[in-house]
Amino acid sequence: MNLRRMARVLALAPLVLSAAFSDVRAEERTLRVSLNTELQVLDPIVTTINATRVFSYLVYDTLFAIDEQGNYKPQMVDRYEVSDDRLTYTFHLRDGLEWSDGKFVTAEDAVASIRRWAQREALGVQIMRVAEGLRVVDPRSFELKLREPYAYVIEALGKPGNVIPVMMPARLANLPANTAVPEVVGSGPFLFDHTNWRPGERATFRRNPRYRPRAEPASGLAGGKDVHFDRVDLISMPDQATRVAALQAGEVDYLEIIPADFIRLMRRNRNVTIAKPRGAGQIMSIISLNHAQPPFDNVRIRRVAQMAVNQADIMASLGLPEDLYLRECYALYMCNTAGETNAGTEIFRNAGAERARALLREAGYKNEPVVFLHSESSALLNPMGLVMVDQMRKAGFNVQLATSDYATVAQRRLNRGPTSNGGWSMVNIIWNGIDLVNPLANPGVAYNCAEHYSGWYCDPRQTDLLRRAATARSEEERARLARELQAAFHDNVNYILGGQFSAPAAYRSNLQGVIEFPIPIFWNMSRR
Known part of the structure; x- marks a missing residue:
């Protein structure tokens, strides 16, 4: 795209976008986001599409999570022990974790979720190949016993991509792993507003009042996922230029990926910040x-x-x-x-x-x-x-x-x-x-x-x-x-x-606390 066309698109931004955003509530605590791909599938066990990964970290949580330095930290797990022979792992869940339907998270849920994930993920298949047993110890503890040592147990349970080891209630996790679950019940920082979901137009998430963040500072996918927005809207905009125009006009706050044609131009815009991913x-x-x-x-x-x-x-x-x-x-x-x-x-x-x-x-x-x-x-x-x-x-x-x-x-x-x-x-x-x-x-x-x-x-x-x-x-x-x-x-x-x-994200400069990570993260951030 040449610079003249870019300038024309951006200059006409308010006119182009007025109809598209006429029904978006102008709340101070609403974060408006445009992803690079459409949200279509609501189960991260049956697909590896990136939009589903973003969805997953909004509504679900994991036993372990990776931080900004690549270290794996306990997330839903409070503590764990490994036997001297490296064959037995005992995990203890954090106290008071709840599903979005109001029921408490149990070790039975965790065991069922691991088994479902392991049917679709290479690391899970490898673990189950050497596993002697995976069993519930008590309502908040479970045990993985191996026949031979496996070097990547914690990394497997906290892996951030492809088939994500999200936790679900046992009644859903026990369903076939090759078919999407019929409802979304998670223990993550947001709730999915399924009733008002309009595929190809908008998906809305609301702050989960039952979520209990960890005490540690947020880092990557790990730590305390403190939510400062009441609502996150994923707004569908297939046209790349329209996305940038929306960011320029302040109609959206965050683009998962800014088109390369616009990076140099947007770097000169003090109201827009371009992320700088490395490695x-x-x-x-x-x-x-x-x-x-x-x-x-x-x-x-x-x-x-x-x-x-x-x-x-x-x-x-x-x-x-x-x-x-x-x-x-x-x-x-x-x-x-x-x-x-x-x-x-x-x-x-x-x-x-x-x-x-x-x-x-x-x-x-x-x-x-x-x-x-x-x-x-x-x-x-x-x-x-x-x-x-x-x-x-x-x-x-x-x-x-x-x-x-x-x-x-x-x-x-x-x-x-x-x-x-x-x-x-x-x-x-x-x-x-x-x-x-x-x-x-x-x-x-x-x-x-x-x-x-x-x-x-x-x-x-x-x-x-x-x-x-x-x-x-x-x-x-x-x-x-x-x-x-x-x-x-x-x-x-x-x-x-x-x-x-790099395919960098771009966001309005009035956002603070943005965690720049390969996966869009919407906790920790707030608007100045």
Whole structure:
């Protein structure tokens, strides 16, 4: 978008927005938010869509939570003990926790919630594989007993993304894990106003009077979730320019992601603050390959595709200021983090389209169609996808572009069949950095040989490495196995890394106490 069009959109903001916001109550204690994706599914166990993750942390709570430094802290848990042999974990819930329906939270609820989550999440599957038992001790205590040590129990119960281990009443948690629960009953800081939910228009949340925040200061997803707004409205605005105009006019307070075209302009606006995420607070661009179908069932052809990718060009397509992306990053656990490593990255030396083209025929490619699912409606996926397609074509792949909206792409991505029957070959997606720092939770390796996870990569070496990492006894051993996992990831080409960048939030400068985190957080903040 050129500057003249930007200026025109912003100048007309009040006229454009007056009708859209005519029925929003002008309360001082109402926070108005625009997310990057629509809220459609109200159960974080059956979907990994980011809007559902935001929803989850509003209405639900977790046993443990991650803070701004990446440390896992007790949240619903008051205290816990680990036996000397590291086989028995005993958890004690905080006193007085209540569900939004007025009933008290019990250990039975926690056990049922863990079991439901573990059916859908790789870390949960791994824990249950080595679990001897998970049982209620008393109304506020429960015990996890293992057959062999597992190094990431606390990190699993506090993981912030993909399938989130939220707590629900046992009567809901005991329902099938592949179907969304029929009602929303949580113990989080907000209540969901289901009656007035208008999908595609607005979702409203109200402060939960039954919620009891922890005494510690808020940090990331951990600590005391003190709520200073009576109400949070998630307002649907598909058009990117309209979102920015709404922020400019003060009709919304917070944008989950500000479009790259507007960042430089908004940085000059003293009424708007642009967040500055770094390291695990950034995003990794990903190319997902269909390992179940030709041509990418052939590891040699996957390696050629990997070689053809130029991250600098993909990142440049976003139009971001240079301080908001890295020209190159091949670290599976994100660059500029404690887990960053160059293990396995020697294969990227002398890479490029020219070398990839020279090796493609040698790899056994027979000019099979490569169907690339392209999300035209996404401000992030659209430009990156077009550059990726161009790079693949320059390398000699017969790429067929399948353009649609993101929802259609997300649904088609579940099709494991051949391209002639509605299947696919490549699709670009994004992963939040906060989900990548833990090797056993990182989707790049954690779903190895998992039948239900799109892409269907499977490498026996990684199965063994994951098992050994789960039982590692020291930080040094954990780090060594993490390096070996990254090397195996690149060698097998589970996915292709497209580059690391920021998709920063933007918010009105009269908000204070904003916790800048990869996930939008609406506690702790207030309006001056």
